[in-house]
Amino acid sequence: MNRIKAYRDIQMAGFWGRGVTSAVCSLMFVLLSLSGRAQQDPMYTQYMNNILSINPAYASLGTSLEVMVISRNQWIGIDGAPITQALSAQYPMRNFDTGIGLSFLSDEIGPVHQTGVYFDYSRKLRVGYRSYVSLGLKAGVNFYSTDYSILEYNDSGDPLLGDDVIRKFLPNFGVGTFFYNERLFLGLSAPKLLRNQITDVGYSSQFASKEEIHLFLISGYVFDINRDVKFKPYTLVKYVGSAPISVDLSAHFLFYDRLWLGANWRIGDAVGATLQAFVTKQFKVGYAYDVTATDLNSFNRGTHEVFLSFAFNLGRRRFMSPRYF
Template identity: 40%
Template sequence: MKKTSIQILKCAILLLLIFPFDDSVKAQQDPMYTQYMHNPLTVNPAYAGSTDMLSAMFLAREQWVGFDGAPKSRTLTMSAPITKYDIGAGIAFINDELGPVKQNSLYADFAYHLKVSDRAKLAFGIKGGFDMIQINLMNLNLNQQNDQTFADDFSEDFILNFGLGLYYYTDRFYMGLSVPRLLKNNYDNDGFNTTSYGYKERHYFVTTGALFDINENLKFKPSVLAKVVWNAPVSVDLSANFILNDMLWLGAAYRIKDSMSFLLHYQLTEQLRVGYAFDLTESELRKYNNGTHEIMIAFDFQFNKKKIMTPRYF
C-alpha cells in the first residue's frame, strides 16, 4: 500500500475515534489522562474549591508517540475556594489535537460545598463554556486529488455547552459523579445541518479513591476512574500509588484492555509539585507506537505565609 494511502487510512481511523458519523458508530471523544487523580477539575466541576488554596495545574499528554496524527492534549486549570460563602470557582482551558482535528475549549466551574459531617463535605458543581473546533481536510495527502469529501476545511466556533457534577470527600476518601458536557452538540459546516460532521456524545465519569497509612512514613492511595459513553465499551482506569514521606509518589495504573502505566509524582517544595506518567499500549496499536508520555506541573499559591500547608492527597 502506498504511503499516502496509509496516511488516509490513519486519518480515517482517527476521525472515527473523535467524530462518530452515525448512530451505529460511537466512541469516547473527550481527552483521557493517566494522571486523572491529580487532574479532577477537567471532568468534575464539583471539585472546584475543595482544596484550601488557589491551585494551578498544567498537564501535557503525547499519546502513541511515533503514530502519525496521534492525540495530543494540553490542559491548564485553576481552582480556588471562596470560604466565606462555602463555594469554589475554577477555570479550565484544553487544547486537543487528533490528526487533522484541532479543538480548543474554555470552561468555568462553580461548586457549592455542603458540610454533611465533622469530616465530610458534599459538593454540587456546574460548569459552562464553549468549544472551538477545526478540521484541516485540505492539508491531507490524497491519492484522488479531486475527492469532494476533502474539498473544504471545517470549522465552528463558540459551541456552547455545560455540565454537572457531585463530589463527596473527606481527608481520606472521595467519590465523584459527573457529566462534563450535557448537550449533544451537532457539528456542521453551515449551521443548518446539511453537511453534518457528527456530534459529541455525553460522557459519564465515576471516580473514587482512598488513603491508607501503612506506617508513619508510607501511605497507600488506590483510585478508580470509570468512563461511560453510549454504545461504546466502558473504560476503567485502576491506579495504585505509594507515598513516601509525603514527598515521593510511586505507582502504576491499568486501563482495562488498553494500557499499563507507570507513575511518578514529586513534591519539590511546599507549593510546587511535578508528575510524570508513561503508558504502554496493550491493544493492536502497540505495533505502531512507542508509548505515551504525560507530564504535570502544579503550583499552590500561599498568600498567608504563617499558615502551615498540609500535603495534598486529593
C-alpha cells in the first residue's frame, strides 16, 4: 500500500471526510504514512532541485552556498491531503572537495505529521577528466505525531486508535554516492538505514509501524540541441520493500541558459508540467502542476508545487551559473 493507493481506496469506498467510518480513515492514514508497506517519504515533481534530501553525496556539488525552499500542496480539494514544505542548504568547503548540508522537512497527511532535520557531509574524488564520484553521510532525527481529534469515529474504544503516537523522536542516518561530469549524473542512496519502531498496538504484529529503508536511484544526461537549447532527460526510481517500485520520468529543455520547460510522468500516478527560470544568475524560481492519472483524479483539482533557490557567490571566482543538476 502506498500513499496514493490508500487515498484512492478511501475515496472510492466513500469513507473520506469527518463522521463516516473514521476508524477506517485513521487506520488507513497510519498505514499509509507509517507502515512497512508504504512509501513513507514525501514525493516531489521538482525533485532535481531537492536531491540533497534523498542523497547526502550531493552536498559537495557546486561552488557556492545554495539555499532552496520548496512547498507542495497535493490533491487540492481533498481534506487531509499531503502538504509538504522543505528547506535545504548546501555549502562546498573552500577546497571544493568536501561539502556540508542541512535539510528541514515538514510533511502533513491527515492526522499524521512529521518534522525532520538532517545534516549531511560529502566528499568527492576525481576519477577522470572533469569526472567525480562523491560519497556522503546523512544523520538527523524525525519527529512524528498524530492528532486523531480532527477525525470523528463511531467506536471510541477502537484499540487501533488508542495507541496514538505523540512526540516520537526517531534518530536515523543514511548514505549515498553520486557520480557526475559536465553532462552525466548517476546517484544511488539510502537516506534512512534504521528501521525505527514507531508504534505497535500490541495484539497483532501486522499493525506494527516502522520506518522503512528507502532506496533512490537517480540519473540523467544533458544534450546540446544547438548553441541556445539544451535537452535534459532524467529519471528517479524509488524502492521500498514490499511496496511497488515508483518511477519518475522527466524531460526538460533549457533555453538560453535562463528558462527550463519540461514535463514529468510518475508511472501509474500522475503527469505534470514544470517551468523554472533564472531571474538572475543566482536566483531561480520554479512552478510545477500535476494531474492525477488514477481514479483519484475525480476527487481533486491537481497538485501545485513552488520552488525558490538562491546561490551566494561569496566572492568566489568559480561561481557556476547555470547549474544543469
